[in-house]
Amino acid sequence: MLTRPRVFHLLGLFISSVVLCFCLSRVVTAQSVSLAQLVQQGVDLYQAGDYKTAIELWQTALKTDQNNPTNAVIIRENLARAQQQLGQSDAAIAQWEQVTNHYRQTRNLQFLERSLTEQAQVYSSLGQSRKAIALLCGQESNRLQISNNLSCLPESALQLARTVTDNTGEAAALGSLGDAYRLRGDYQTAIVLLQSGLKLTTNPAYRMAALNNLGNAYSSLAQVSYRRAESANQRSDEPEAQRFKQIGLKDDSQALQYLQESLELAQSQKNLASELRSLISAIPAYYRTSANASATTVLQQATALLTQLPDRRDRVYAAIDLARLQQPVTIEQPLSRIDCLQSNLLPQAESLLRQAVTTAQRLQDRRAESFALGELGHLQTCRGDMAQALQLTQQARLAADQDLKAKDSLFLWEWQTGRILKAQGRNAEAIAAYQRSIATLETIRSDILSANRDLQFDFRETIEPIYRELVSLKLQQETPVSIQTKANNSTKSNQNFKAILGTIDSLKLAELQNYFGNDCVVVALNSGSQDAVSDRSAAVINTVILENQTAIILSLPDGQKKFALYNIKRQDLIDQINVFRRGLQSYGDFEGYNPQPAQQVYNWLIRPFADDLEQAQIKTLVFVQDGILRSIPMAALHDGRQFLIQQYAIATTPSLSLTDTKPFNRSHLRVLALGLTKEAIVDNQTFPALPNVRTELAGVEGKIPGSKQLLDEAFTSIGMQKELSQTVYPMIHLATHGKFGTDPDDTFIVTGNSQKLTLNELDHVIRGTTRNREPLELLTLTACETAVGDDRSSLGLAGVAIQAGARSALASLWSIDDAATAEVATEFYANLRDANLTKAQALQLAQKALIEKSLKNPQFSHPAYWSPFVLVGNWQ
Numbered sequence: 001m002l003t004r005p006r007v008f009h010l011l012g013l014f015i016s017s018v019v020l021c022f023c024l025s026r027v028v029t030a031q032s033v034s035l036a037q038l039v040q041q042g043v044d045l046y047q048a049g050d051y052k053t054a055i056e057l058w059q060t061a062l063k064t065d066q067n068n069p070t071n072a073v074i075i076r077e078n079l080a081r082a083q084q085q086l087g088q089s090d091a092a093i094a095q096w097e098q099v100t101n102h103y104r105q106t107r108n109l110q111f112l113e114r115s116l117t118e119q120a121q122v123y124s125s126l127g128q129s130r131k132a133i134a135l136l137c138g139q140e141s142n143r144l145q146i147s148n149n150l151s152c153l154p155e156s157a158l159q160l161a162r163t164v165t166d167n168t169g170e171a172a173a174l175g176s177l178g179d180a181y182r183l184r185g186d187y188q189t190a191i192v193l194l195q196s197g198l199k200l201t202t203n204p205a206y207r208m209a210a211l212n213n214l215g216n217a218y219s220s221l222a223q224v225s226y227r228r229a230e231s232a233n234q235r236s237d238e239p240e241a242q243r244f245k246q247i248g249l250k251d252d253s254q255a256l257q258y259l260q261e262s263l264e265l266a267q268s269q270k271n272l273a274s275e276l277r278s279l280i281s282a283i284p285a286y287y288r289t290s291a292n293a294s295a296t297t298v299l300q301q302a303t304a305l306l307t308q309l310p311d312r313r314d315r316v317y318a319a320i321d322l323a324r325l326q327q328p329v330t331i332e333q334p335l336s337r338i339d340c341l342q343s344n345l346l347p348q349a350e351s352l353l354r355q356a357v358t359t360a361q362r363l364q365d366r367r368a369e370s371f372a373l374g375e376l377g378h379l380q381t382c383r384g385d386m387a388q389a390l391q392l393t394q395q396a397r398l399a400a401d402q403d404l405k406a407k408d409s410l411f412l413w414e415w416q417t418g419r420i421l422k423a424q425g426r427n428a429e430a431i432a433a434y435q436r437s438i439a440t441l442e443t444i445r446s447d448i449l450s451a452n453r454d455l456q457f458d459f460r461e462t463i464e465p466i467y468r469e470l471v472s473l474k475l476q477q478e479t480p481v482s483i484q485t486k487a488n489n490s491t492k493s494n495q496n497f498k499a500i501l502g503t504i505d506s507l508k509l510a511e512l513q514n515y516f517g518n519d520c521v522v523v524a525l526n527s528g529s530q531d532a533v534s535d536r537s538a539a540v541i542n543t544v545i546l547e548n549q550t551a552i553i554l555s556l557p558d559g560q561k562k563f564a565l566y567n568i569k570r571q572d573l574i575d576q577i578n579v580f581r582r583g584l585q586s587y588g589d590f591e592g593y594n595p596q597p598a599q600q601v602y603n604w605l606i607r608p609f610a611d612d613l614e615q616a617q618i619k620t621l622v623f624v625q626d627g628i629l630r631s632i633p634m635a636a637l638h639d640g641r642q643f644l645i646q647q648y649a650i651a652t653t654p655s656l657s658l659t660d661t662k663p664f665n666r667s668h669l670r671v672l673a674l675g676l677t678k679e680a681i682v683d684n685q686t687f688p689a690l691p692n693v694r695t696e697l698a699g700v701e702g703k704i705p706g707s708k709q710l711l712d713e714a715f716t717s718i719g720m721q722k723e724l725s726q727t728v729y730p731m732i733h734l735a736t737h738g739k740f741g742t743d744p745d746d747t748f749i750v751t752g753n754s755q756k757l758t759l760n761e762l763d764h765v766i767r768g769t770t771r772n773r774e775p776l777e778l779l780t781l782t783a784c785e786t787a788v789g790d791d792r793s794s795l796g797l798a799g800v801a802i803q804a805g806a807r808s809a810l811a812s813l814w815s816i817d818d819a820a821t822a823e824v825a826t827e828f829y830a831n832l833r834d835a836n837l838t839k840a841q842a843l844q845l846a847q848k849a850l851i852e853k854s855l856k857n858p859q860f861s862h863p864a865y866w867s868p869f870v871l872v873g874n875w876q
Helices: 016-029 033-048 051-064 069-085 089-106 109-125 129-136 143-147 157-163 167-184 187-198 204-234 238-268 272-288 292-306 313-324 343-363 366-383 386-402 407-423 427-451 453-457 464-475 491-516 570-584 596-605 607-615 627-631 693-703 717-726 759-769 791-798 818-832 839-854
Strands: 538-545 550-555 561-566 620-624 649-652 671-675 680-682 685-687 708-711 731-740 748-750 756-758 776-786 806-812 869-873
Touching: 033 051, 033 069, 051 069, 069 089, 069 109, 089 109, 109 129, 109 157, 109 167, 129 157, 129 167, 157 167, 167 187, 167 204, 187 204, 204 238, 204 272, 204 791, 238 272, 272 292, 272 313, 292 313, 292 343, 313 343, 313 366, 343 366, 366 386, 366 407, 386 407, 407 427, 407 464, 427 464, 427 491, 464 491, 464 538, 491 538, 491 550, 491 561, 491 620, 491 791, 538 607, 538 627, 550 596, 550 607, 561 607, 570 596, 570 627, 596 607, 627 791, 649 839, 671 693, 671 717, 680 748, 693 708, 693 731, 693 818, 708 717, 717 759, 731 791, 731 818, 756 759, 776 791, 776 818, 791 869, 806 839, 818 839, 839 869
Parallel strands: 538 620, 620 649, 649 869, 671 708, 671 731, 731 776, 776 806
Antiparallel strands: 538 550, 550 561, 680 685, 731 748, 748 756, 806 869
């Protein structure tokens, strides 16, 4: 699926200016003078930006000389480039496939590798970086392999370039590979590859592109650090926030150095397009480093340079970018898609956007026109001219809809239509527009969230609000329990709630794809829903946090739906939940524990439905939590008399449709138990010894016959792979330090040889080597920790079972006394052997046992010792 060029970053073939000069010079080899003239006319039109007419001439030339494969392949190369400029990527790929097939048959290896590189660039522009990497190298490699001379498959573009000693082609392949890794979000690898390519050639066109992409890679690295700083601020860790901010500023400074070098080279070559690209890429980095004067100067230079460019797609997107860049931004206050420019900046922004519309219309580039019209429509909403805004937005929708490959712009303008209609009080029409937006987004979401890390930065601004705003509108059609005189179970209401829950579920899936950055969660999809839960003693509670409200939706086994709505601002809710979490983690005696925050959350989530739960004879509560609510254990909620876990078994899941709700198959129970007892240092962080892990593993092994343990030095990734490949283990127990961070790269467990095993790597170990024919039944992670106030890290915990290919996960929200952990774990596995108990009930009894024990042993009286254990996924 096509992805819109990210604001501040212009799309363009990485090597088009390099390879184009090689191929176009060959058109004179055409046998017919008239054919050569026809092709050359197309070349002239292409260089002038008239891609449509160039395509028409080349298609005529292709029909004129159908019997000469050499001429045909040259024309197809040029057609592919022009079609890509107009966004006709499928057609361009089809042309490149014919071109590469010809070069394979004729064994013209040099032109084969260059054609593969250009084809890979088309895939990268579509956000399909995996396909690009496959063409360029044939396999994905980690940073260590790349630094030690990357080895690629023989038929890949990079390896072919090395075979024929084509330094420029190798440089182009390395640069394209680097850009593909940049789009994947692996910026460090991208930088290594781009720098390697720079060393191979002095070709100015290549160096301009490579230097610009290096600047963009460092700029993206800076944004990662700023996001981590924001996360640290959320959890009130000021030193960590400042550390990440300084790292980001350093990366931004490096980005500006590369962009300046690219700019100077472009100016020396009089390459206006590359010069403009470097200027625009530099502006946000200048803003973020507080060099506003430099940003203003560069903005003026870029705006003046824009008028000198011929009509071409790059000019349209440059004008759109420059319109948004009129307003200075800061690290703390970036400009989101729906934010408005300051009123004094609107006239200049409007002038630029109207230029963009005019250029796109002259080019007949419907996709570019769609973006220009849509941005112009947004500008009119900022002016308050809703009628004009709606008209322009509808024109943008029409332009996107006519270009069937422009769904990544269509969903944006459907969303914008919904916002405008909502502002006009036309809620029914607004709901229909939001639904169209989400329906369009659903067809492309997997691609753009798993392949394009640039868009992952914008998830909370560009994707998430669409779902939440639709839920808010649809909830307005229902009556909360606080003001109901009787239950409303009409068919219309049930259908509305079903749609609401479906929207929430889709949002949860999108969040997981955004967090993990891959499509593993898609594979795990099943047809589960609130109405298809087989456990008739379980109720499902969905929470959804809106900007100024929080909604709680109860789904009972008989299909009834009820909801409560609280007028509380999102940030106020976050603050209160963080107070609750910090109180839970304060290890003191029970008398020093303040139960009031636990009672407040109970009053929000449970009390409105207490009678309904009792009448339905509910035994298990399944929570589908939202945002910051994922960071607290429901077991510790308190009704004033007892904890929630003392009344109900409790489970949580990121999405019910991603949860296999079939009961636990207890045949052939066996556990592979792995643990770390010694102190470990990973990434300069010291993890303390866990002396009671030995007792914990012995207890697990003693309760489940046939189990095996790997302790300390025996607990390695290789050792784990070997054991899983030899024996079927339905359950894996990991008693070791683990961290759930803001990004998947910060989410890992510590192995016995003091190595870091990320969740993606753990997924590879489990799925790639296990002899299990069925999914892993249970993955247990004790001594893990999520950060207080960081809902991104708790999202990683919520998705751990899905990511690891397990039906259930038992994990801790924070690391606690390992003696208490050993007791809970041992009791939990003992309870699992009882076929009359579900997994959730097995955990409930283990936690209740520790609560009861605290009456005799005050050491465990605080809920911090038993409450952080959460069951994720299947609870039966």
